[in-house]
Amino acid sequence: MYDYLIIGHGLAGAILSQRLLEREQKIMVLDQPDQNHSSTVAAGIFNPITGRKMFKTWKADELFPELNSFYPKLESKLESNFFHPIGVYRPYFAIDDQNDWEAKKSDEKFYAYIDKTATSHIEAHQLHDPHGGLFLNQAGYVNILKLLNANKKYLIDKGCYQETMFYEQDLKSHSDHLSFGDLKFKKIIFCNGIMAHQSEWFHWLPFHPVKGEIMDIEMGKRPKTIYNRGVFILPFENQSIRVGSTYKHHFDDMQPTEAGQNELKEKLSGLLNETYQIKGSRAGIRPATKDRRPFIGKHPDNEHIYVFNGFGSKGVSLIPECSKLFTTYLLDGEALDTEIDISRYYSHYPTKPKN
Template sequence: MEIDFLLVGQGLAGTALSFRLMEKNLKCILIDTPLANNSSRIAAGLYNPVTGKKMVRTWMADYLFPEIEPFYEKLEEFLGKNFLIKKNIYRPFLSVEEQNEWMGHSSDPLLQPYFEKIHTQALYNEVNNPYGGIMLKNSGYLDINTLLDAYASYLIEKEMLMQEEYQEDFLEVTDLGIRYKEIKAKGIIYCNGLGAMNSKYFSNLPFAPVKGEILDIHQDFCPNVIINRGVFRISLPNGLQRVGSTYSWHDLDTGPTERGKRELLEKLEKLIFIENKKIIHHKSGIRPATKDRRPFLGKHPGLESVYIFNGFGAKGVSLVPYFSKIMVEFLLNGIEIQKEVNISRWNQT
């Protein structure tokens, strides 16, 4: 079987990149163990233009955010499923000083595309927001599981998904491309998250895995916006609220922890005044983050047909639409990938 590209991993990265390639009429096959893409499936899927304690614009927001909603809407139309949920994000101010600072920012043309209104008084009685807050727009979340399941069904129907464990020992790399079992391809692309750490081709890249935990709870407060300060709180269509997320670089075991649950609940109590809540689900996943918090894109320095599209960490939903387009331009037209995300920045040998 001769194809253009073999992709390892059908998480968010492999899904987006293969879709972009197929839009260019290229033949792809993906290898993925069912339900193995844990980091994608556990992720809350938030896309948020203003982040961090200092509430600054997300890195490269002016490039990333114009791509996010159009890309996922195109995937929704293609698959006949809905998984993009557009919602404003309300971020309470912590002080009068912060409120005043944002009032000063309100005329900044660089920030105006990302916020709808600055509130100087409490907007919700149930929220700790005595100084008001900022209502962000161009934001929301992705139902990643629905996307991955629908795309996997499409791939299976088209005989484009090998549901098995990838075994690198079967990979042969030549000057003309690669062979994997019965498949010949022009190239192979590692989109398999932390699995790439075990590859002899990319084990030198400085992955920095981060564990994240989230809770699904039942609590009597269901605003039509995402509340985000310290933790995010999303009202889900099923009547539950999703609360997250923790970030741990040290505790990388595979399961949820009491410490993670306690941290989330303590932060939630500081944000939301309603005491009654019932924990329905407690989940965890290991994110394929990187040392410098920038993704890995590019070609192996010594091999013409071995590539990587990986390392998107906690912001994959925001990063993947734009960078999948950049990766396709590199693969097809040789347009150089910017140094900030190019694996050449690590001088891999």
């Protein structure tokens, strides 16, 4: 009998599988990879200071130290190389930003995340950055597809992975365990990304799916770091350069669109000051939530059923820390932070009508 059945091997299921194996739990991971492409499409960027107003991201002081130690350890365990802390260069919008960030540079709230500042162009006119900008530390990207492939191989070698579709109607409840086909297990954890939206167990959680599109381009000089202002330019591992992303709350399919590509071209024209060629594009749906916080915890009506989801556009930075907290919740009975615990939405759960 397995301790845990994990549904989904995106970034959430993959990292959680490692956390549970570290604690010597017996697990099985089921994944049907074509059910969504969020993890495989994602740029994989982690960046502690984001947005037009350059705010420190939620819980950065916990998330960033954790991710910076977690991914290198996972690389050694999986004998793979997917963690690239190459930093982010964020050009200023206006000259006033210079004074602002010169002051913040020595503020202890930001100190750990600022590598250096520039007060004029950093590359001979490759970018529209006449006022210079900010170089961020503890930032970079994870090649998620490479991580998933390495993790899948690891799980297969340990007999902990099956490529198969999980159907909720085939989940059976017994007195002391659950079963799905021949698999018997004590608990089930849904890491099924946006598919949870349609789930009998978790559809009542306020998911807020957001479609995103990314382009691959070729350009003259390859950047050494990630450029980010309104749009990112990411020098990805295998020589391709990724540009993204769009955010669409209303959409009909998962395909890249001409409108998405035009939006990226428009944004790119505000940042990049040289010609480029588009080589391809891709799209996926982010498992985002209405309150922008993850959905983690126990089903209100069934103590054997759990969810680990809702990582939106920040899975790379959220999942290492959240998986650590979730594992201590499951195995040591530690309470979850109320901001991530789905108990904050138990009042949304539709109780069954009484006969």
